[in-house]
Amino acid sequence: MAFSEKVKLEAKKKACFRCVICQKPFVEIHHIIPQAYGGNDSLENAAPLCASCHDLFGGNPEKRKQIREMRDHWFDLMERRLNGEINLLDPITENPDNINMLKDKGVALYHLVYEHEDFETSASILVKLLQTAQKQFPNQKRYLYMDIEGHKNVLGGYDHDMFELQNEFTLGFLMQYLTKANIPLINVINNKLQRNDVPMEFEICSDEKEVLKKLKKESRNKHFVIYPLEVD
Incomplete structure (x- = not known):
């Protein structure tokens, strides 16, 4: 029928x-x-x-x-x-x-969090990565890969800043703009369609401060990268 x-x-x-x-x-x-x-x-x-x-x-x-x-x-x-x-x-x-959302491949976003970075610095870099990926590779699937150097507490877990960066900021907020996140705490696939309306203006706030640095400073950092995966 x-x-x-x-x-x-x-x-x-x-x-x-x-x-x-x-x-x-x-x-x-x-x-x-x-x-x-x-x-x-x-x-x-x-x-x-x-x-x-x-x-x-x-x-x-x-x-x-x-x-x-x-x-x-x-x-x-x-x-x-x-x-x-x-x-x-x-x-x-x-x-x-x-149509890009239905392609098998997308873009990989990678950031290595150095030991000297605090929450605000790392969060700003992640946002800049998203904005750049949206601009250079419009609406293609985005896969985030994050590594963290140091930032361990006395119990062997992550300190407050890096736990907040992974749990509250990446999983709680950025995940809607990603297809998959591979972070030290967990690997997560977005169970909804990736959003492609990444805002170009962000004010990133932490528990300790109100409004933090603007993202322009972070564009000069050298320890993060976006690279295209093979696109069908």
């Missing part, structure tokens, strides 16, 4: 007749889980895709979760648009950068 005309029309309307990946018009309804693998013909299994995105990603089983996430996100945006939360008169622009 195939999608009924009613389901097709409902899916297209929920997407405002746009591809849920790149936002181009003229879409067909794709089975997220193919019928051959038990996928049904319900709206829950339907994703409006343009011909290009269907050919690039539709047949790849590893992309099903991300296609569903992008579909749900786009449906939600369009519902908010129709409900007046987003200006209905604003044109819907195509977003080819979303």
Whole structure:
């Protein structure tokens, strides 16, 4: 069987007749889980895709979760648009950068925290890495790798600054802008779609101080690097 005309029309309307990946018009309804693998013909299994995105990603089983996430996100945006939360008169622009999110590779962000660094310095460097990656490699998956020299307490664990940097700052805040974080405490995969709206202005605060150094100073540090992984 195939999608009924009613389901097709409902899916297209929920997407405002746009591809849920790149936002181009003229879409067909794709089975997220193919019928051959038990996928049904319900709206829950339907994703409006343009011909290009269907050919690039539709047949790849590893992309099903991300296609569903992008579909749900786009449906939600369009519902908010129709409900007046987003200006209905604003044109819907195509977003080819979303395609980068479905590529198998991305960019690796690496920072070695030196023993002399405090929380503010390290946090500022991590933010600068994110901002630079967003600018140079727009919306590609980001994988953070962090090493820490020293910063151990008498019990052998990390001191307050480095525990806060890993637990509160990286996992609690930066993780939304990453696909995966590999830090000394833990390796974590983001269970949601990586956000690609990295702010260009940050004020980083710690428990001890209110507003800390601006990020411009940290751009001259030499012990951090961004490098592209092999992109399919």
